Amino acid sequence: MTQPPDQPPQGGYGAPQNPPPPSQPQPPQQPYGYPQTPPPQGPPAPSPGYGYPQQPSAHQGPYAPPQQPGPYTQPGPYNPASQAGYGYPQSQYPGAPTPPPGGGGGGSRNPFKGKPALAVGAAVAALLVIGGTVFAVTSLGDDGAKKPVAKESTSPTEDGKPSPSPTQPVNEGDGSGDGGEDLDISDLNADRKAGEAKVLWYKSAPDVPGSGASAPGLWVTDKVAVKPAYKQLFAYDVQSGDPAWDPIEFPGKICAVTPKATSGDRAVIAYQKSTAKNADCDQLQQIDLNTGEKGWSAELEKGDLFDSAGTEALSVVGDTLLVARSQSGTAYDINTGKKLFDKKTYGQSCYPSGFAGGARLIVVSSCAVTTDKEHDEVQELDPKTGKATWTRKIPKGWKVEHAYSVDPVVLYLTNEEENTWNVSTLKADGSTRSQLDVEGSFAPECGGGILIGELQGCTGLAVDANTLYLPTEEKDGTNEVVALNLATGKEKWRVKSPSADAVMTPVKTDGSKLIAYVESTYSSGGRIVSVPTSGSGHKTTELLRMPASAAEIESSFYSKAIDYVDGRFYISSTLLSGVDDAKEKLMLAYGK
Numbered sequence: 001m002t003q004p005p006d007q008p009p010q011g012g013y014g015a016p017q018n019p020p021p022p023s024q025p026q027p028p029q030q031p032y033g034y035p036q037t038p039p040p041q042g043p044p045a046p047s048p049g050y051g052y053p054q055q056p057s058a059h060q061g062p063y064a065p066p067q068q069p070g071p072y073t074q075p076g077p078y079n080p081a082s083q084a085g086y087g088y089p090q091s092q093y094p095g096a097p098t099p100p101p102g103g104g105g106g107g108s109r110n111p112f113k114g115k116p117a118l119a120v121g122a123a124v125a126a127l128l129v130i131g132g133t134v135f136a137v138t139s140l141g142d143d144g145a146k147k148p149v150a151k152e153s154t155s156p157t158e159d160g161k162p163s164p165s166p167t168q169p170v171n172e173g174d175g176s177g178d179g180g181e182d183l184d185i186s187d188l189n190a191d192r193k194a195g196e197a198k199v200l201w202y203k204s205a206p207d208v209p210g211s212g213a214s215a216p217g218l219w220v221t222d223k224v225a226v227k228p229a230y231k232q233l234f235a236y237d238v239q240s241g242d243p244a245w246d247p248i249e250f251p252g253k254i255c256a257v258t259p260k261a262t263s264g265d266r267a268v269i270a271y272q273k274s275t276a277k278n279a280d281c282d283q284l285q286q287i288d289l290n291t292g293e294k295g296w297s298a299e300l301e302k303g304d305l306f307d308s309a310g311t312e313a314l315s316v317v318g319d320t321l322l323v324a325r326s327q328s329g330t331a332y333d334i335n336t337g338k339k340l341f342d343k344k345t346y347g348q349s350c351y352p353s354g355f356a357g358g359a360r361l362i363v364v365s366s367c368a369v370t371t372d373k374e375h376d377e378v379q380e381l382d383p384k385t386g387k388a389t390w391t392r393k394i395p396k397g398w399k400v401e402h403a404y405s406v407d408p409v410v411l412y413l414t415n416e417e418e419n420t421w422n423v424s425t426l427k428a429d430g431s432t433r434s435q436l437d438v439e440g441s442f443a444p445e446c447g448g449g450i451l452i453g454e455l456q457g458c459t460g461l462a463v464d465a466n467t468l469y470l471p472t473e474e475k476d477g478t479n480e481v482v483a484l485n486l487a488t489g490k491e492k493w494r495v496k497s498p499s500a501d502a503v504m505t506p507v508k509t510d511g512s513k514l515i516a517y518v519e520s521t522y523s524s525g526g527r528i529v530s531v532p533t534s535g536s537g538h539k540t541t542e543l544l545r546m547p548a549s550a551a552e553i554e555s556s557f558y559s560k561a562i563d564y565v566d567g568r569f570y571i572s573s574t575l576l577s578g579v580d581d582a583k584e585k586l587m588l589a590y591g592k
Helices: 548-554
Strands: 118-120 126-130 133-139 198-204 224-229 232-237 243-249 254-257 266-271 283-288 294-299 314-317 320-324 329-333 339-343 350-356 361-367 375-381 388-393 399-406 409-415 420-426 432-435 440-442 467-471 480-485 491-496 504-510 513-518 527-532 541-545 560-565 568-573 585-591
Touching: 198 232, 224 254, 224 568, 224 585, 232 585, 266 314, 320 350, 350 399, 361 399, 375 399, 375 409, 467 504, 480 504, 480 513, 504 527, 504 560, 513 560, 548 585
Parallel strands: none
Antiparallel strands: 118 440, 126 133, 133 420, 198 585, 224 232, 232 243, 254 266, 266 283, 283 294, 314 320, 320 329, 329 339, 350 361, 361 375, 375 388, 399 409, 409 420, 420 432, 467 480, 480 491, 504 513, 513 527, 527 541, 560 568, 568 585
């Protein structure tokens, strides 16, 4: 069914009036070495957060009139929690992550452990017209159910940072301390059972200020695993864990990194020139990951008024590096550092608000924001010139929140006013390919938008040319992974987690197989499994089983970056708390 551009669709289903309560998330696992104390009897409920209206709207789409209630709704991801989320206690234990400032980093804007639940019904709630094509959407919903929250939770200060615990005063520090005693890891491979992998090596994090610090990213080549942490860059031999080169220390904190290495195993780091609180994230440094050799460096030019370089996102397309400001972007040749182009305000007062890289360069712009014609636009840019190869206008009221993929283009959109959301796939020319139309509740891990211009902040999902793989929401301790046809938006198949008490999340695709991580519990190690993506059978095959003797520390990585490369599994922290009672964990590597 199609419509003329920007014309109303022919009606649609109404939004659910009485949605079922969301499933209750499990509290995060206690960290390695944490004392065994009884869990609380039940967390109290916070007040509904922004985006949780008291009554769900019946008028969901931008044009559709109210209709009869539909059968599905769940809390959606466009809902910042009104309090610190579940699992953010005030009194921090050694090695525990603190809530990121403003709810960003590895956290989320809803209370469900950083995993926004996406609910989709076969009978859709309303219709969205994008570029003349009808899209199905569902309600974000609000059932008035109690939302879980930690019994003791931090409250934000005026600058948006969590307030310090009354029993744990914050020491800003300079990151030069010793971080306390190291963890005793001598038993990580103790009593390892037949068939279990072994811990190849373990690394503690450097000392960081008492207010905490980020440790963004992780790169693994065939030689080294490279990990940023606060102001330093560390490299370890993938098999032995021995330092591959001396740590590189920057004068200010690392605030952004390229999400993947280039074909020549190089990456770019964005950092501050000092530790001053108001320092811009405007310094760029290219690094050879295998040798630690520094390549080109540059200072990001000052932007126009309101166009800041606070904590920008970096995107890579081929040999092009795109550095995002709050209202523009600058492209460099990633091999030489030569500036290629600026992407700035254009047309109907449109300014770039987010970029996504990979096989293609996608930009989302906010247009006419001070008028009643406010809307988003999506463009594909030529990575060499910055010229738009196509432009797609999004109807008023809809925001592009995340790009699940750029090749194919898979977008997640929300409508805050109507309390609805939509997942849609575009063709190579920007025209509509499909929209998600399947029953279920899905839970990819999406960050809270701490990076300026970040569109690719979602993990725990995978995409190939024809399929989107999403984890379902946890239920009774376990879940499923569902394969969704990008040509039709409908379900192709689904597979259950092989563990009855642990969820399974996609990591990536590898040829004709999906690679997934079955998370660890406090008493059992995690697993890496593969699932055939074609044919009629989609059973999981175990590739690597982590030892139960290391389960406590594996399960305590709350905010993490993971990868599975050449038969080895890597798990690393992306947030550091700054607690000095013991050295914090930075990274674990497993193999056979």
